[in-house]
Amino acid sequence: MYAQQIAHIDVPVTQSPFALLDEGWAQPVSFFPAGTEIYAQGEKAGPLYHVEFGAVRVYRLLADGRRQISAFHLAGETFGFEADATHHFFAEAINATGVRVLRIAGAADMSRQLLPLALKGLIRAQEHLLVLGRQNAIERVAAFLVDMAERQGGLRQVELPMSRMDIGDYLGLTIETVSRVFTRLKDKGVIRLLGLRSLEILKQDVLLDMGE
Protein backbone atom coordinates (compact mmCIF):
# COMPACT_ATOMS: atom_id res chain seq x y z
CA MET A 1 0.00 0.00 0.00
CA TYR A 2 1.23 3.45 -0.86
CA ALA A 3 4.31 2.01 -2.56
CA GLN A 4 6.65 4.60 -3.84
CA GLN A 5 9.83 4.98 -5.74
CA ILE A 6 12.68 6.84 -4.16
CA ALA A 7 14.11 8.61 -7.12
CA HIS A 8 14.63 12.21 -7.87
CA ILE A 9 16.81 14.22 -10.14
CA ASP A 10 18.65 17.39 -9.27
CA VAL A 11 18.13 20.11 -11.82
CA PRO A 12 20.45 23.08 -11.59
CA VAL A 13 18.45 26.23 -12.12
CA THR A 14 19.61 29.81 -12.05
CA GLN A 15 16.90 32.01 -10.67
CA SER A 16 16.40 35.23 -8.75
CA PRO A 17 16.76 35.13 -4.95
CA PHE A 18 13.96 33.38 -3.20
CA ALA A 19 11.36 35.76 -1.81
CA LEU A 20 9.92 34.20 1.32
CA LEU A 21 13.13 33.16 3.02
CA ASP A 22 15.34 35.86 1.64
CA GLU A 23 18.38 34.78 3.59
CA GLY A 24 18.13 31.12 2.78
CA TRP A 25 20.61 29.61 0.40
CA ALA A 26 18.69 28.93 -2.74
CA GLN A 27 19.72 25.51 -3.96
CA PRO A 28 19.09 23.99 -7.35
CA VAL A 29 15.63 22.64 -7.99
CA SER A 30 15.20 18.93 -7.39
CA PHE A 31 12.75 17.07 -9.53
CA PHE A 32 10.53 14.39 -8.04
CA PRO A 33 8.44 12.17 -10.34
CA ALA A 34 4.85 11.44 -9.31
CA GLY A 35 4.62 9.32 -6.20
CA THR A 36 8.22 9.67 -5.05
CA GLU A 37 9.22 10.36 -1.50
CA ILE A 38 10.70 13.71 -0.51
CA TYR A 39 11.25 12.79 3.10
CA ALA A 40 10.08 10.05 5.45
CA GLN A 41 8.91 9.86 9.03
CA GLY A 42 11.87 9.30 11.32
CA GLU A 43 14.37 10.87 8.95
CA LYS A 44 16.63 13.57 10.26
CA ALA A 45 15.06 16.90 9.44
CA GLY A 46 17.09 19.67 7.92
CA PRO A 47 16.12 21.96 5.13
CA LEU A 48 12.82 23.48 4.14
CA TYR A 49 11.32 22.89 0.74
CA HIS A 50 9.74 25.32 -1.66
CA VAL A 51 7.41 23.94 -4.31
CA GLU A 52 8.37 25.38 -7.68
CA PHE A 53 5.80 23.38 -9.63
CA GLY A 54 3.63 20.36 -8.99
CA ALA A 55 2.11 19.40 -5.64
CA VAL A 56 3.11 17.63 -2.45
CA ARG A 57 1.21 15.64 0.17
CA VAL A 58 2.31 15.42 3.80
CA TYR A 59 0.86 12.51 5.75
CA ARG A 60 1.03 10.03 8.58
CA LEU A 61 0.14 6.36 8.62
CA LEU A 62 -1.48 4.14 11.21
CA ALA A 63 0.00 0.69 11.77
CA ASP A 64 -2.70 -0.92 9.60
CA GLY A 65 -2.11 1.39 6.68
CA ARG A 66 -4.83 3.98 7.25
CA ARG A 67 -3.47 7.29 6.07
CA GLN A 68 -4.18 10.86 7.09
CA ILE A 69 -2.92 13.58 4.80
CA SER A 70 -2.39 16.61 7.02
CA ALA A 71 -1.62 19.05 4.25
CA PHE A 72 -1.21 19.57 0.54
CA HIS A 73 1.39 22.01 -0.71
CA LEU A 74 1.00 23.66 -4.08
CA ALA A 75 3.41 25.67 -6.23
CA GLY A 76 4.72 28.69 -4.35
CA GLU A 77 4.24 27.16 -0.92
CA THR A 78 6.88 26.12 1.59
CA PHE A 79 6.89 22.98 3.72
CA GLY A 80 9.14 20.77 5.79
CA PHE A 81 9.01 22.67 9.08
CA GLU A 82 6.58 20.16 10.64
CA ALA A 83 9.54 18.62 12.40
CA ASP A 84 11.81 19.12 15.35
CA ALA A 85 14.99 17.06 15.08
CA THR A 86 13.40 14.34 12.97
CA HIS A 87 10.46 14.32 10.61
CA HIS A 88 7.17 13.17 12.06
CA PHE A 89 5.52 12.83 8.67
CA PHE A 90 6.03 11.61 5.15
CA ALA A 91 6.19 13.98 2.23
CA GLU A 92 5.63 12.79 -1.34
CA ALA A 93 5.32 14.38 -4.72
CA ILE A 94 1.75 13.96 -5.94
CA ASN A 95 2.67 14.73 -9.53
CA ALA A 96 5.87 15.55 -11.31
CA THR A 97 7.10 18.18 -8.90
CA GLY A 98 9.99 20.60 -8.68
CA VAL A 99 11.21 21.43 -5.21
CA ARG A 100 13.83 23.94 -4.20
CA VAL A 101 15.74 22.91 -1.11
CA LEU A 102 16.32 25.80 1.27
CA ARG A 103 19.14 25.65 3.77
CA ILE A 104 18.50 28.35 6.31
CA ALA A 105 21.39 30.74 6.85
CA GLY A 106 22.40 31.18 10.48
CA ALA A 107 20.98 29.24 13.38
CA ALA A 108 20.16 32.58 14.96
CA ASP A 109 18.14 33.69 11.97
CA MET A 110 16.48 30.37 11.59
CA SER A 111 13.95 30.90 14.32
CA ARG A 112 12.87 34.25 13.02
CA GLN A 113 12.46 32.78 9.57
CA LEU A 114 10.60 29.70 10.66
CA LEU A 115 8.25 31.03 13.30
CA PRO A 116 5.73 32.70 10.97
CA LEU A 117 5.62 29.56 8.86
CA ALA A 118 5.18 27.34 11.88
CA LEU A 119 2.40 29.54 13.24
CA LYS A 120 0.61 29.60 9.91
CA GLY A 121 0.90 25.83 9.76
CA LEU A 122 -0.39 25.51 13.28
CA ILE A 123 -3.41 27.71 12.61
CA ARG A 124 -4.10 25.81 9.41
CA ALA A 125 -3.87 22.46 11.16
CA GLN A 126 -6.18 23.56 13.93
CA GLU A 127 -8.70 24.87 11.42
CA HIS A 128 -8.55 21.51 9.72
CA LEU A 129 -9.29 19.91 13.09
CA LEU A 130 -12.59 21.76 13.11
CA VAL A 131 -13.42 20.38 9.67
CA LEU A 132 -12.54 16.79 10.57
CA GLY A 133 -14.05 16.91 14.03
CA ARG A 134 -17.29 18.72 13.41
CA GLN A 135 -18.25 18.86 9.75
CA ASN A 136 -20.07 16.28 7.66
CA ALA A 137 -19.02 14.96 4.28
CA ILE A 138 -20.52 17.70 2.12
CA GLU A 139 -19.22 20.44 4.41
CA ARG A 140 -15.74 18.92 4.34
CA VAL A 141 -15.63 18.79 0.57
CA ALA A 142 -17.03 22.32 0.34
CA ALA A 143 -14.37 23.61 2.73
CA PHE A 144 -11.71 21.81 0.72
CA LEU A 145 -12.86 23.29 -2.58
CA VAL A 146 -13.05 26.80 -1.12
CA ASP A 147 -9.54 26.40 0.23
CA MET A 148 -8.18 25.09 -3.05
CA ALA A 149 -9.87 27.91 -4.97
CA GLU A 150 -8.41 30.55 -2.64
CA ARG A 151 -4.93 29.10 -2.95
CA GLN A 152 -5.24 29.23 -6.73
CA GLY A 153 -6.04 32.92 -6.78
CA GLY A 154 -9.77 32.77 -6.15
CA LEU A 155 -10.64 31.92 -9.73
CA ARG A 156 -13.81 30.06 -10.61
CA GLN A 157 -11.87 27.25 -12.18
CA VAL A 158 -10.06 25.01 -9.74
CA GLU A 159 -7.45 22.41 -10.54
CA LEU A 160 -7.19 19.42 -8.25
CA PRO A 161 -3.72 17.95 -8.60
CA MET A 162 -4.58 15.00 -6.38
CA SER A 163 -6.65 11.83 -6.71
CA ARG A 164 -9.96 11.11 -4.97
CA MET A 165 -8.04 8.85 -2.62
CA ASP A 166 -5.81 11.76 -1.63
CA ILE A 167 -8.83 13.98 -1.10
CA GLY A 168 -10.49 11.27 0.99
CA ASP A 169 -7.38 10.79 3.08
CA TYR A 170 -7.18 14.53 3.61
CA LEU A 171 -10.84 14.90 4.59
CA GLY A 172 -11.18 11.69 6.59
CA LEU A 173 -13.61 10.18 4.09
CA THR A 174 -13.60 7.22 1.70
CA ILE A 175 -13.13 7.76 -2.01
CA GLU A 176 -16.70 6.63 -2.57
CA THR A 177 -18.05 9.31 -0.26
CA VAL A 178 -15.90 11.95 -1.90
CA SER A 179 -17.14 10.86 -5.29
CA ARG A 180 -20.77 10.92 -4.16
CA VAL A 181 -20.39 14.42 -2.72
CA PHE A 182 -18.89 15.68 -5.98
CA THR A 183 -21.86 14.21 -7.81
CA ARG A 184 -24.26 15.78 -5.32
CA LEU A 185 -22.64 19.21 -5.70
CA LYS A 186 -22.77 18.83 -9.47
CA ASP A 187 -26.46 17.85 -9.40
CA LYS A 188 -27.22 20.86 -7.20
CA GLY A 189 -25.52 23.10 -9.74
CA VAL A 190 -22.90 24.24 -7.24
CA ILE A 191 -19.98 23.02 -9.31
CA ARG A 192 -19.36 21.81 -12.83
CA LEU A 193 -16.92 19.00 -13.43
CA LEU A 194 -14.60 19.87 -16.31
CA GLY A 195 -12.60 16.69 -15.92
CA LEU A 196 -11.56 14.38 -13.13
CA ARG A 197 -9.09 16.90 -11.80
CA SER A 198 -10.61 20.14 -12.89
CA LEU A 199 -13.86 21.84 -11.97
CA GLU A 200 -15.64 25.16 -12.08
CA ILE A 201 -17.34 26.73 -9.10
CA LEU A 202 -20.77 27.93 -10.21
CA LYS A 203 -22.25 29.01 -6.87
CA GLN A 204 -19.43 30.25 -4.69
CA ASP A 205 -21.84 31.65 -2.07
CA VAL A 206 -23.46 28.25 -1.55
CA LEU A 207 -20.06 26.61 -1.28
CA LEU A 208 -18.87 29.20 1.23
CA ASP A 209 -21.99 28.71 3.36
CA MET A 210 -21.48 24.95 3.35
CA GLY A 211 -17.81 25.25 4.26
CA GLU A 212 -18.97 26.98 7.42
Place this chain on the structure above:
Amino acid sequence: MYAQQIAHIDVPVTQSPFALLDEGWAQPVSFFPAGTEIYAQGEKAGPLYHVEFGAVRVYRLLADGRRQISAFHLAGETFGFEADATHHFFAEAINATGVRVLRIAGAADMSRQLLPLALKGLIRAQEHLLVLGRQNAIERVAAFLVDMAERQGGLRQVELPMSRMDIGDYLGLTIETVSRVFTRLKDKGVIRLLGLRSLEILKQDVLLDMGE
Protein backbone atom coordinates in the same frame (compact mmCIF):
# COMPACT_ATOMS: atom_id res chain seq x y z
CA MET B 1 -24.62 28.01 24.29
CA TYR B 2 -21.24 27.96 25.97
CA ALA B 3 -22.06 31.04 28.02
CA GLN B 4 -19.24 32.25 30.13
CA GLN B 5 -18.40 34.84 32.67
CA ILE B 6 -15.54 37.16 31.99
CA ALA B 7 -14.09 37.53 35.40
CA HIS B 8 -10.71 36.80 36.78
CA ILE B 9 -8.69 37.88 39.73
CA ASP B 10 -5.02 38.74 39.73
CA VAL B 11 -3.13 37.04 42.49
CA PRO B 12 0.36 38.35 43.21
CA VAL B 13 2.68 35.44 43.77
CA THR B 14 6.39 35.42 44.39
CA GLN B 15 7.96 32.36 42.86
CA SER B 16 11.19 31.15 41.34
CA PRO B 17 11.98 32.09 37.75
CA PHE B 18 9.93 30.25 35.19
CA ALA B 19 11.75 27.31 33.67
CA LEU B 20 10.52 26.92 30.14
CA LEU B 21 10.78 30.52 29.02
CA ASP B 22 13.63 31.54 31.17
CA GLU B 23 13.90 35.04 29.80
CA GLY B 24 10.21 35.86 30.00
CA TRP B 25 8.99 38.27 32.58
CA ALA B 26 7.15 36.21 35.14
CA GLN B 27 3.98 38.05 36.00
CA PRO B 28 1.69 37.43 38.92
CA VAL B 29 -0.67 34.49 38.65
CA SER B 30 -4.15 35.33 37.41
CA PHE B 31 -7.02 33.28 38.71
CA PHE B 32 -9.85 32.25 36.41
CA PRO B 33 -12.97 30.62 37.85
CA ALA B 34 -14.42 27.63 36.01
CA GLY B 35 -15.86 28.55 32.63
CA THR B 36 -14.31 31.98 32.31
CA GLU B 37 -12.65 33.25 29.19
CA ILE B 38 -8.89 33.74 29.05
CA TYR B 39 -8.86 35.12 25.54
CA ALA B 40 -11.26 35.22 22.61
CA GLN B 41 -11.02 34.72 18.88
CA GLY B 42 -10.25 38.03 17.19
CA GLU B 43 -8.59 39.54 20.23
CA LYS B 44 -5.14 41.02 19.84
CA ALA B 45 -2.63 38.39 20.84
CA GLY B 46 0.23 39.21 23.12
CA PRO B 47 1.52 37.18 25.99
CA LEU B 48 1.86 33.46 26.50
CA TYR B 49 0.18 31.70 29.38
CA HIS B 50 1.53 29.10 31.73
CA VAL B 51 -0.96 26.94 33.60
CA GLU B 52 -0.03 26.89 37.28
CA PHE B 53 -3.02 24.79 38.33
CA GLY B 54 -6.33 23.78 36.80
CA ALA B 55 -6.95 23.15 33.10
CA VAL B 56 -7.67 25.13 29.96
CA ARG B 57 -9.52 24.35 26.72
CA VAL B 58 -8.68 26.01 23.42
CA TYR B 59 -11.41 25.84 20.78
CA ARG B 60 -13.10 27.19 17.69
CA LEU B 61 -16.78 27.49 16.90
CA LEU B 62 -18.77 27.03 13.73
CA ALA B 63 -21.47 29.59 12.97
CA ASP B 64 -24.18 27.22 14.25
CA GLY B 65 -22.45 26.62 17.56
CA ARG B 66 -20.67 23.36 16.85
CA ARG B 67 -17.43 23.44 18.77
CA GLN B 68 -14.07 21.82 18.19
CA ILE B 69 -11.63 21.81 21.06
CA SER B 70 -8.19 21.73 19.50
CA ALA B 71 -6.26 21.27 22.71
CA PHE B 72 -6.42 20.92 26.46
CA HIS B 73 -3.68 22.42 28.58
CA LEU B 74 -2.92 21.03 32.03
CA ALA B 75 -0.83 22.35 34.91
CA GLY B 76 2.74 22.94 33.81
CA GLU B 77 1.91 23.48 30.15
CA THR B 78 2.17 26.67 28.12
CA PHE B 79 -0.34 27.96 25.59
CA GLY B 80 -1.37 31.08 23.71
CA PHE B 81 1.06 30.87 20.80
CA GLU B 82 -1.61 29.58 18.39
CA ALA B 83 -1.89 33.12 17.09
CA ASP B 84 -0.21 35.56 14.79
CA ALA B 85 -1.36 39.15 15.40
CA THR B 86 -4.78 38.17 16.70
CA HIS B 87 -6.08 35.03 18.35
CA HIS B 88 -7.76 32.53 16.08
CA PHE B 89 -9.23 30.58 18.98
CA PHE B 90 -10.98 30.90 22.30
CA ALA B 91 -9.30 29.86 25.52
CA GLU B 92 -11.30 29.16 28.66
CA ALA B 93 -10.58 27.87 32.12
CA ILE B 94 -12.21 24.45 32.48
CA ASN B 95 -11.97 24.53 36.26
CA ALA B 96 -10.70 27.02 38.77
CA THR B 97 -7.41 27.73 37.10
CA GLY B 98 -4.28 29.73 37.85
CA VAL B 99 -2.45 31.13 34.88
CA ARG B 100 0.83 32.98 34.81
CA VAL B 101 1.05 35.55 32.07
CA LEU B 102 4.41 35.56 30.34
CA ARG B 103 5.56 38.64 28.49
CA ILE B 104 8.43 37.60 26.30
CA ALA B 105 11.60 39.64 26.70
CA GLY B 106 13.02 41.04 23.46
CA ALA B 107 11.39 40.73 20.07
CA ALA B 108 14.62 39.20 18.86
CA ASP B 109 14.53 36.52 21.52
CA MET B 110 10.85 35.91 21.06
CA SER B 111 11.21 33.77 17.97
CA ARG B 112 13.78 31.52 19.53
CA GLN B 113 11.59 31.09 22.59
CA LEU B 114 8.42 30.43 20.67
CA LEU B 115 9.59 28.24 17.84
CA PRO B 116 9.97 25.00 19.80
CA LEU B 117 6.56 25.54 21.36
CA ALA B 118 4.97 26.27 18.00
CA LEU B 119 6.57 23.19 16.46
CA LYS B 120 5.43 20.99 19.29
CA GLY B 121 1.94 22.39 18.95
CA LEU B 122 2.03 21.82 15.23
CA ILE B 123 3.12 18.21 15.57
CA ARG B 124 0.47 17.65 18.24
CA ALA B 125 -2.26 19.18 16.09
CA GLN B 126 -1.27 17.09 13.10
CA GLU B 127 -1.25 13.95 15.20
CA HIS B 128 -4.73 14.85 16.37
CA LEU B 129 -5.73 15.16 12.72
CA LEU B 130 -4.89 11.49 12.29
CA VAL B 131 -7.12 10.62 15.23
CA LEU B 132 -10.06 12.67 13.98
CA GLY B 133 -9.64 11.76 10.35
CA ARG B 134 -8.96 8.06 10.55
CA GLN B 135 -9.84 6.55 13.93
CA ASN B 136 -13.18 5.30 15.17
CA ALA B 137 -14.85 6.19 18.45
CA ILE B 138 -13.16 3.61 20.64
CA GLU B 139 -9.74 4.33 19.14
CA ARG B 140 -10.22 8.05 19.68
CA VAL B 141 -11.11 7.64 23.33
CA ALA B 142 -8.22 5.21 23.81
CA ALA B 143 -5.79 7.67 22.24
CA PHE B 144 -7.18 10.41 24.45
CA LEU B 145 -6.78 8.38 27.63
CA VAL B 146 -3.25 7.34 26.72
CA ASP B 147 -2.37 10.95 26.09
CA MET B 148 -3.91 12.14 29.34
CA ALA B 149 -2.13 9.39 31.27
CA GLU B 150 1.22 10.28 29.72
CA ARG B 151 0.76 13.94 30.52
CA GLN B 152 0.05 13.05 34.12
CA GLY B 153 3.27 11.15 34.57
CA GLY B 154 2.21 7.80 33.19
CA LEU B 155 0.44 6.70 36.34
CA ARG B 156 -2.36 4.16 36.26
CA GLN B 157 -4.80 6.62 37.74
CA VAL B 158 -5.89 9.38 35.40
CA GLU B 159 -7.79 12.52 36.32
CA LEU B 160 -10.03 14.03 33.69
CA PRO B 161 -10.53 17.68 34.53
CA MET B 162 -13.08 18.12 31.74
CA SER B 163 -16.69 17.11 31.14
CA ARG B 164 -17.93 14.48 28.69
CA MET B 165 -19.03 17.33 26.46
CA ASP B 166 -15.48 18.69 26.40
CA ILE B 167 -14.12 15.25 25.59
CA GLY B 168 -16.69 14.86 22.83
CA ASP B 169 -15.84 18.24 21.37
CA TYR B 170 -12.16 17.34 21.47
CA LEU B 171 -12.62 13.94 19.82
CA GLY B 172 -15.31 14.91 17.33
CA LEU B 173 -17.92 12.70 19.00
CA THR B 174 -21.20 13.26 20.84
CA ILE B 175 -21.33 12.99 24.60
CA GLU B 176 -23.48 9.89 24.24
CA THR B 177 -20.85 8.14 22.15
CA VAL B 178 -18.12 9.12 24.59
CA SER B 179 -20.20 7.76 27.44
CA ARG B 180 -20.91 4.51 25.62
CA VAL B 181 -17.22 4.01 24.85
CA PHE B 182 -16.29 4.54 28.50
CA THR B 183 -18.86 1.93 29.42
CA ARG B 184 -17.53 -0.44 26.78
CA LEU B 185 -13.95 -0.02 28.01
CA LYS B 186 -15.13 -0.59 31.56
CA ASP B 187 -17.05 -3.75 30.59
CA LYS B 188 -13.98 -5.05 28.77
CA GLY B 189 -11.93 -4.53 31.91
CA VAL B 190 -9.61 -2.05 30.23
CA ILE B 191 -10.38 0.76 32.63
CA ARG B 192 -12.08 1.17 35.99
CA LEU B 193 -14.17 4.24 36.63
CA LEU B 194 -13.33 5.72 40.02
CA GLY B 195 -15.69 8.64 39.56
CA LEU B 196 -16.98 10.76 36.74
CA ARG B 197 -13.66 12.50 36.36
CA SER B 198 -11.26 9.89 37.60
CA LEU B 199 -10.36 6.47 36.28
CA GLU B 200 -7.77 3.76 36.54
CA ILE B 201 -6.14 2.12 33.54
CA LEU B 202 -6.18 -1.64 34.08
CA LYS B 203 -4.88 -2.84 30.72
CA GLN B 204 -2.49 -0.26 29.40
CA ASP B 205 -1.30 -2.54 26.60
CA VAL B 206 -4.82 -2.96 25.24
CA LEU B 207 -5.37 0.79 25.41
CA LEU B 208 -2.09 1.47 23.63
CA ASP B 209 -2.97 -0.98 20.86
CA MET B 210 -6.34 0.66 20.38
CA GLY B 211 -4.88 4.15 20.30
CA GLU B 212 -2.86 3.00 17.32
Place this chain on the structure above:
DNA sequence: CGAGATTTTGAAAAATTTCAACATTCGTGG
Protein backbone atom coordinates in the same frame (compact mmCIF):
# COMPACT_ATOMS: atom_id res chain seq x y z
C1' DC C 1 -6.46 0.72 -29.29
C1' DG C 2 -6.40 -1.81 -25.12
C1' DA C 3 -5.14 -3.00 -20.30
C1' DG C 4 -4.77 -1.33 -15.91
C1' DA C 5 -5.94 2.18 -12.83
C1' DT C 6 -9.20 5.33 -11.18
C1' DT C 7 -13.80 6.90 -10.54
C1' DT C 8 -18.71 6.40 -10.19
C1' DT C 9 -22.84 4.19 -8.78
C1' DG C 10 -25.82 0.94 -6.16
C1' DA C 11 -27.24 -1.81 -2.26
C1' DA C 12 -26.37 -3.61 2.17
C1' DA C 13 -23.91 -3.19 6.48
C1' DA C 14 -21.90 -0.70 10.13
C1' DA C 15 -20.97 3.22 12.94
C1' DT C 16 -22.50 7.25 14.94
C1' DT C 17 -25.99 10.55 15.99
C1' DT C 18 -30.37 11.93 17.55
C1' DC C 19 -34.14 11.90 20.53
C1' DA C 20 -36.01 10.51 24.74
C1' DA C 21 -36.06 8.82 29.33
C1' DC C 22 -33.84 7.80 33.42
C1' DA C 23 -29.84 8.01 36.77
C1' DT C 24 -26.33 10.22 39.10
C1' DT C 25 -23.73 13.97 40.77
C1' DC C 26 -23.03 18.62 42.40
C1' DG C 27 -23.89 22.73 44.76
C1' DT C 28 -26.74 25.52 47.54
C1' DG C 29 -29.68 26.80 51.11
C1' DG C 30 -32.53 25.44 54.77
Place this chain on the structure above:
DNA sequence: CCACGAATGTTGAAATTTTTCAAAATCTCG
Protein backbone atom coordinates in the same frame (compact mmCIF):
# COMPACT_ATOMS: atom_id res chain seq x y z
C1' DC D 1 -25.90 17.65 57.22
C1' DC D 2 -29.53 16.71 54.35
C1' DA D 3 -32.79 17.76 50.70
C1' DC D 4 -33.75 19.69 46.58
C1' DG D 5 -33.20 21.20 41.96
C1' DA D 6 -30.24 21.81 38.19
C1' DA D 7 -26.63 20.10 35.61
C1' DT D 8 -24.25 16.24 33.93
C1' DG D 9 -23.98 11.57 32.57
C1' DT D 10 -25.92 7.00 31.04
C1' DT D 11 -28.77 3.97 28.47
C1' DG D 12 -32.06 2.50 24.81
C1' DA D 13 -34.19 2.62 20.29
C1' DA D 14 -34.76 4.70 15.96
C1' DA D 15 -32.84 7.57 12.37
C1' DT D 16 -29.10 9.12 9.74
C1' DT D 17 -24.65 9.17 7.82
C1' DT D 18 -20.84 6.96 6.18
C1' DT D 19 -18.52 2.83 5.00
C1' DT D 20 -18.07 -1.50 2.78
C1' DC D 21 -18.51 -4.55 -0.90
C1' DA D 22 -19.48 -5.20 -5.62
C1' DA D 23 -19.98 -4.01 -10.31
C1' DA D 24 -20.00 -0.90 -14.10
C1' DA D 25 -18.07 3.20 -16.32
C1' DT D 26 -14.44 6.19 -17.53
C1' DC D 27 -9.92 7.68 -17.99
C1' DT D 28 -4.81 7.28 -18.86
C1' DC D 29 -1.04 6.19 -21.24
C1' DG D 30 2.02 3.13 -23.52
